[in-house]
Amino acid sequence: MSSKIVPVIMAGGKGTRLWPLSRASAPKQFLEFLGETTLFQRTLARVSDTSRYEPAVVITNSDFRFLVAEQARTAGVSLASILLEPVARNTAPALAAAATVVLRKYGEEALMQVLASDHEIDADSTYFGCIDKAAVAARAGRLVTFGITPNEPATGYGYIEIGEDLGNGANAVHRFVEKPDRERAVEMLSAGGYLWNSGMFMLPVGLFLRELQQYAPEVLAAAQEAVDKAQHDLDFERLDETAFTRAPDISIDYAIFEKTPIAAVVPSPISWSDLGSWDSVWKIGQRDEAGNVADGSTTVLDTRNSLIISRDIHVAVQGLDDIAVVASEDAVYVGRLEDSQNVGKLVKQLASLPKTQKLTETHPTAYRPWGGYTSVLNGERFQVKRLFVTPGKRLSLQKHHHRSEHWIVVRGTAEVTIGDKTIALRENESVYIPQGELHRLANPGKILLELIEVQTGSYLGEDDIIRIEDEFGRG
Numbered sequence: 001m002s003s004k005i006v007p008v009i010m011a012g013g014k015g016t017r018l019w020p021l022s023r024a025s026a027p028k029q030f031l032e033f034l035g036e037t038t039l040f041q042r043t044l045a046r047v048s049d050t051s052r053y054e055p056a057v058v059i060t061n062s063d064f065r066f067l068v069a070e071q072a073r074t075a076g077v078s079l080a081s082i083l084l085e086p087v088a089r090n091t092a093p094a095l096a097a098a099a100t101v102v103l104r105k106y107g108e109e110a111l112m113q114v115l116a117s118d119h120e121i122d123a124d125s126t127y128f129g130c131i132d133k134a135a136v137a138a139r140a141g142r143l144v145t146f147g148i149t150p151n152e153p154a155t156g157y158g159y160i161e162i163g164e165d166l167g168n169g170a171n172a173v174h175r176f177v178e179k180p181d182r183e184r185a186v187e188m189l190s191a192g193g194y195l196w197n198s199g200m201f202m203l204p205v206g207l208f209l210r211e212l213q214q215y216a217p218e219v220l221a222a223a224q225e226a227v228d229k230a231q232h233d234l235d236f237e238r239l240d241e242t243a244f245t246r247a248p249d250i251s252i253d254y255a256i257f258e259k260t261p262i263a264a265v266v267p268s269p270i271s272w273s274d275l276g277s278w279d280s281v282w283k284i285g286q287r288d289e290a291g292n293v294a295d296g297s298t299t300v301l302d303t304r305n306s307l308i309i310s311r312d313i314h315v316a317v318q319g320l321d322d323i324a325v326v327a328s329e330d331a332v333y334v335g336r337l338e339d340s341q342n343v344g345k346l347v348k349q350l351a352s353l354p355k356t357q358k359l360t361e362t363h364p365t366a367y368r369p370w371g372g373y374t375s376v377l378n379g380e381r382f383q384v385k386r387l388f389v390t391p392g393k394r395l396s397l398q399k400h401h402h403r404s405e406h407w408i409v410v411r412g413t414a415e416v417t418i419g420d421k422t423i424a425l426r427e428n429e430s431v432y433i434p435q436g437e438l439h440r441l442a443n444p445g446k447i448l449l450e451l452i453e454v455q456t457g458s459y460l461g462e463d464d465i466i467r468i469e470d471e472f473g474r475g
């Protein structure tokens with residue numbers, strides 16, 4: 001048994017509440033917000049102290065597996081396991097599967113700290129003090145959640161009403177309260193004794209699994225079978241789809257915490273946000289003297305208390321107050337900050353129309369296990385992309401039936417295979433790949449390789465790829 005805590009990071013969400021930067025294929029945990037690291041990487045950093053933590057277990061889905069692996073590698077963090085959910089089944093089945101893995105590796109006395117990958121937290125001494133209190137309460141036989149000390153009558157979070165003091169920095173949970181309207185939220189803050197439900201937990205693995213067996217046996221049975229029949233795939237463990245699909249779609253709150261008599265909460269007066277809206281991004285940002293948070297290519301004049309972000313085009317805002325202006329490479333959102341929690345309604349409308357559906361699903365920048373690409377320009381029978389290849393990585397050996405490609409190196413050194421020949425290309429050099437020709441691109445250097453790719457042909461879809469060899473196991 002390890003005396004250290006085993007972090008379990010949930011990284012499978014496909015939220016679009018921070019549209020247009022976040023999309024179904026590029027959720028917020030893997031994007032950089034107001035900084036040079038992603039929320040997922042900052043979560044990894046909070047559990048990187050090897051004197052306190054074992055390597056983390058990450059739960060995600062197949063679409064994000066290479067993002068998880070690459071961002072962990074870039075952050076210099078080793079992972080114990082990457083579990084791939086074959087279908088979305090909420091938090092209870094995911095945590096049941098993770099707990100089964102942790103039990104078999106560390107024993108039933110191990111402590112499992114559950115973290116979301118998309119929260120922004122100031123990991124100061126107060127935060128780690130709360131972690132220590134939760135560990136003490138968990139080792140004393142409690143399933144522990146973290147309750148954030150509220151600083152406003154927020155309506156976007158569930159609440160926890162605290163019960164008796166357990167004498168170790170934790171309180172019993174009296175009850176959970178669903179997300180309230182503003183009037184009810186004001187009442188609870190005035191009354192005191194209520195905390196925001198953070199969705200973070202500290203769980204003794206053996207005890208947690210026994211509570212699952214009592215209150216959610218169908219969840220536990222499906223998760224354990226999915227782990228038993230999991231398939232090893234490179235650095236990933238693919239949970240068995242048939243077994244995992246049988247698990248009820250239910251959250252850990254509903255499955256266990258609202259039923260068990262041993263739930264406890266650690267009041268946590270920490271700086272925390274689930275970054276569920278552009279308003280919350282503005283609140284954590286570095287504001288200027290007028291209360292504005294600006295990031296990227298922006299100019300702001302006579303504007304107050306606003307959020308302005310641009311990832312591509314230059315955005316100039318003048319004479320406005322309390323607004324959010326967020327520009328990605330292919331879409332711009334403008335709205336009042338106070339209404340930004342309702343972006344989901346706008347996204348649903350966009351998704352319902354064929355001409356705008358793609359804007360909610362795919363991002364102009366797509367990440368692959370070897371690096372990725374950004375769509376620059378699309379036209380009839382041609383498109384232009386920026387390719388970036390991580391040092392030491394290479395694309396599959398492949399061919400295309402319907403297009404030719406021109407590659408121009410703008411940074412780094414490329415190793416290009418065309419047919420039975422391999423050549424080296426340096427900056428400002430180019431090559432032509434004819435339609436139907438076998439080819440491969442690799443980065444043999446130590447810096448990021450960047451190219452401009454011009455595709456021409458009758459069909460330019462991503463599915464026009466015939467992979468002959470692929471070290472990442474893709475068909």
